[in-house]
Amino acid sequence: MDIDKTRVRPYGDTPDDGYMQLSFTLPVPCSDESRRAAEILGEKMGLEDAKVVYSHNIADSFSFFVIYGRCIHSVDMTTIEIPKVNAEFMPFEQINRFIETRIGRKIVVVAACTGTDAHTVGIDAIINMKGYRGEYGLERYPWFTAYNLGSQVRNEDLLAKAIEVDADAILVSQVVTQKNVHIDNLTHLAELVEAEGMRDKVLLIVGGPRISHELAVELGYDAGFGPGTLPSHVGSFIAQALARSARNMREPTRGENLC
């Protein structure tokens, strides 16, 4: 199918018809009036012909809506630039071999959900033995030593543990992002690591549903992994970044002169 990348529109029933479905809650009881309000909201959001296809009372004064309508907007995908992590993703065996030959010792990682965050699903997927989506977590890798500190860990305790076990990488997971609390929390951790003089000694990596590499770099991290990340992605990045920094340590010059 030929798609015009400069005008990408939702596919509803036929190409480019723009039809899409969205769901939301309004803080009012379910009624003919609130159903109409949901449709008007959809229209204001750029949906033509918005129709409520499902509605339901979910509490005394809340109702849930699904609306279906034709989106009038399109997106020019040729203008979108998303930085990709500069690591070549390797499978389990290859990562272990890479660490064995290029680094020659086990890589130590310390991981936690920090701040008020109690949602360990992300960090568990990356670290725990049983892993995620058919992939083993880093605990299962013979060339990784992984410490999973669990949830609601204070930044100070996370860094203390990293220093105690001479960690090569700190992995922090942020799932709760209400009122952008993750920004303050991630900023504080990066400041702490820098103030303790540890920033050049440890990789700082963050993951979570609202995390991107751009945000991670802005806040002082080496990488930021979003939804769909697998343990081997994180493992590949850490192994290659450590191999690169080990190489850099041996380079006495600070740059190549292009003048």
Next chain:
Amino acid sequence: MNPSVSSAKTAAELGRDDTMQLADIVISSGARNIAVIGLAKNTGKTVALNAIIKGVQASGIRIGVASSGRDGERLDAVTNLPKPRITLQKGVLVATTEELAMNATASLEPLIKTKYVSVLGRLIIYRVSAPGTIEVASGNRASVVKNTTQIMRHLGAELVLIDGAAGRRFSSAPSLADAVILSTGAVVAPTLDGVVARTAHAVEILSTEEWSSPHREDLNPKTLTNQDIVIITSDAVGKQVQNLKVKSVLVSISEIVRRLPGSGNTLILGGVLPGSLLRDLVTHRKAHGSTVVVSDATRILATYRDIALFKSRGGKIAVFHEVHLAAITTSPISPDGRMFKADTLLDAVAKRVRPIPVIDVIAGTARNLPGHDKTQEDKTEGGGVA
């Protein structure tokens, strides 16, 4: 200097052409490395940076521009709202990554390829050969920022501007910057009082004074690492100095507190000052009246509440190297749509942080300017600084 199309655009972005105060302060501070930091994202750091760039460029000073995060991007990485772009004139040096440079509208001549590679690409020092916009990301850690600014100085930059990253303050360390501009604004707290209080707290921490003690002579702060803790106790018997080697203050707080011989101790930390240490000191009677000394204010990572409690029990915090806070900028608008009256915010902040100059760059108003009546609004002086 002939105003080009792009500089006219910058002026339009900045509202009125009343942005000289900030550039004046920067130039007259005599500083060679200036850090612009913010209390949070969206406090107006890039607007302040643009005002400084514009004013300093007009005066003919050769500048270098670096960012300790990511600046001049089209959309905010959290809110997805449009951000102010960074426009640079011919001759300016800029440190950014190869990938970001490819998207710049400015023409760039690569000068030095550094060894640093981030997820945004390899860091290169460029010279602008034709004006335009650019996204700047020059390394998000102190060692890289320091190295980058040194290379730019070496290449002829007389003034290096280091833009901050979100709410991070590490770039204000005296080892990186000899003057600091702090941006605050409506985004920092829901109420005016909240914004003013949080700004005043940040200013209090940044302005932590130098440790003045006869014992200072005996210590070279440069040799201290995060594994060094020095405890100095002076009493009727004489001076006692303990040099502790620890893995980190974060690991050894209870040991450190246990080692305090009596009250009135001075604790010198080679690394960070964490809130947990202050809370422990507050609960130990013999730790009352202690002075904690760190390298500089960026090492103080305790909350204001912990600091205030520690101070209320007679504790003191001091630094080896003071931060020079040259000015504060205020932004009355928050990306969530909240807005204060520009002058109300400016006045309220200015009153709390006197005598530090406070400037609303967009409105072109200022308070606490040196040599002006403290309540009188400053009008732009014609002719700028050239």
